[in-house]
Amino acid sequence: MNSRRAWLIFGIGAFLYLVAVLQRTSLGVAGVAASERFDSSAAALSMLAVLQLVVYASLQIPVGVLIDRFGPRALMLVGTSLMCIGQIVVAFSPSITVAVIGRVLVGAGDAAIFISLIRLLSSWFSGSLVPQLSQWLGNIGQLGQVLSAVPFAWALLYFGWTPAFVAAASASALALFLGILCLRDRPRGAPDGRHTGSLRTAMHHLRAAMKRPGTQLGFWSHFVSQSSGTVFTMFWGIPFLVFGVGLSPETAALMLLVLVGSGMVAGPILGLLTARFPLRRSSLVLGIVYVIGLVWTVVLLWPEEPPLWLIVLLVVVMGVGGPGSLIGLDFARTFNPMRSLGSANGIVNMGGFIASFVMIFLVGAILDLLDHARVAAGEPSDLYSYDSFRLAFLVQYIVIGFGVAMLLHARHRTRRQMKHEEGIEVAPIWVALSRRLRRHRGE
Numbered sequence: 469m470n471s472r473r474a475w476l477i478f479g480i481g482a483f484l485y486l487v488a489v490l491q492r493t494s495l496g497v498a499g500v501a502a503s504e505r506f507d508s509s510a511a512a513l514s515m516l517a518v519l520q521l522v523v524y525a526s527l528q529i530p531v532g533v534l535i536d537r538f539g540p541r542a543l544m545l546v547g548t549s550l551m552c553i554g555q556i557v558v559a560f561s562p563s564i565t566v567a568v569i570g571r572v573l574v575g576a577g578d579a580a581i582f583i584s585l586i587r588l589l590s591s592w593f594s595g596s597l598v599p600q601l602s603q604w605l606g607n608i609g610q611l612g613q614v615l616s617a618v619p620f621a622w623a624l625l626y627f628g629w630t631p632a633f634v635a636a637a638s639a640s641a642l643a644l645f646l647g648i649l650c651l652r653d654r655p656r657g658a659p660d661g662r663h664t665g666s667l668r669t670a671m672h673h674l675r676a677a678m679k680r681p682g683t684q685l686g687f688w689s690h691f692v693s694q695s696s697g698t699v700f701t702m703f704w705g706i707p708f709l710v711f712g713v714g715l716s717p718e719t720a721a722l723m724l725l726v727l728v729g730s731g732m733v734a735g736p737i738l739g740l741l742t743a744r745f746p747l748r749r750s751s752l753v754l755g756i757v758y759v760i761g762l763v764w765t766v767v768l769l770w771p772e773e774p775p776l777w778l779i780v781l782l783v784v785v786m787g788v789g790g791p792g793s794l795i796g797l798d799f800a801r802t803f804n805p806m807r808s809l810g811s812a813n814g815i816v817n818m819g820g821f822i823a824s825f826v827m828i829f830l831v832g833a834i835l836d837l838l839d840h841a842r843v844a845a846g847e848p849s850d851l852y853s854y855d856s857f858r859l860a861f862l863v864q865y866i867v868i869g870f871g872v873a874m875l876l877h878a879r880h881r882t883r884r885q886m887k888h889e890e891g892i893e894v895a896p897i898w899v900a901l902s903r904r905l906r907r908h909r910g911e
């Protein structure tokens with residue numbers, strides 16, 4: 469535990485995750501190139517990203533169960549191989565149909581990485597280091613977005629589609645090699661935590677994890693906090709900024725980097741706040757979501773294309789949502805026993821990705837609808853006009869608003885259960901704050 473070998477595992481694991489995020493986000497950067505290569509509609513292109521996310525999200529529970537059965541190393545190696553093959557398929561795809569197959573493989577491989585890594589952490593590290601390292605892992609992984617926004621985008625521009633995607637696949641091949649060489653499930657002599665029970669037992673643990681209000685609270689926390697940023701970085705950010713707002717592709721790519729940078733600053737702070745105020749984790753999540761919603765409202769109400777400072781503010785607040793979603797995994801950790809933690813993590817980690825694929829698809833569908841209406845009215849086609857984006861992005865209020873309502877419901881049930889089982893009563897935040905203020909004043 470916490471040994472030098474553990475730090476090597478942390479480094480290699482983080483590299484595998486970073487490469488997974490590179491593959492995951494490469495399509496967001498290649499969206500414009502994809503529309504030229506495949507000559508497709510916005511909805512068809514968004515289907516590429518949506519399918520990848522659907523596959524990712526739908527495999528979270530099976531992967532969680534498989535981690536508990538076969539250990540995280542096996543899952544990480546299989547996942548990295550699938551991503552490598554998937555990107556090769558995308559590299560040589562002559563049509564959008566073949567590209568879809570490639571991206572499905574990428575989504576399937578990606579699904580195995582993060583929750584395996586979170587599980588690996590618990591075997592190699594102990595104590596209060598674990599939640600802090602989870603935030604750092606999340607942070608390091610997001611650097612994969614930097615790799616897709618800078619070297620990958622550069623390779624795409626100068627060498628074209630096939631060489632850029634082959635180069636991305638090579639990064640997965642390197643990660644696979646290092647993973648085979650260095651990753652181990654647990655320190656030598658540590659007990660084998662894998663369960664060898666039947667599928668029925670695994671299903672029993674899964675059902676129990678699903679039923680727990682604390683797991684549901686984690687799911688909705690993940691759903692509401694990271695989805696706005698994921699929609700932006702994975703698909704609609706670059707077209708919105710380049711064609712809608714009118715930024716240069718370089719400035720648009722820089723905005724995605726600012727989003728990642730903001731998450732990197734926020735992650736450790738949120739890690740500390742989560743550890744310091746465990747009973748206020750949901751308020752932390754809600755605070756993040758309300759601020760994201762507020763800034764989006766200002767952007768969408770701005771009379772013309774928003775100024776650069778407002779776009780910077782938007783990406784900064786969306787960036788906080790990424791590490792904010794890890795609070796959801798902390799709910800899974802604290803409200804579930806170890807035996808069903810893999811499954812609980814899988815359930816929670818689906819949240820943000822389900823919200824994202826629903827919104828990516830709806831934004832694409834609305835853009836297409838508005839453009840058809842424009843053409844039918846005799847105007848020239850302008851698929852990515854700023855006004856169309858303004859309407860399409862309104863879907864966030866419906867999808868995330870629904871998530872907030874569900875989060876509040878799950879929180880109410882979680883608090884009721886805590887009071888019933890442990891006698892812990894959590895007062896509303898304003899009551900707690902005014903009590904604290906009164907104590908401070910010595911009243």
Ligand SMILES: N[C@@H](Cc1c[nH]cn1)C(=O)NCC(=O)O
Nearest residue numbers: 582606607610694731790791793
């Ligand atoms: N929200 C991310 C993690 C994160 C940390 N900092 C910024 N983002 C998440 O849910 N990750 C799961 C994954 O597979 O990447």
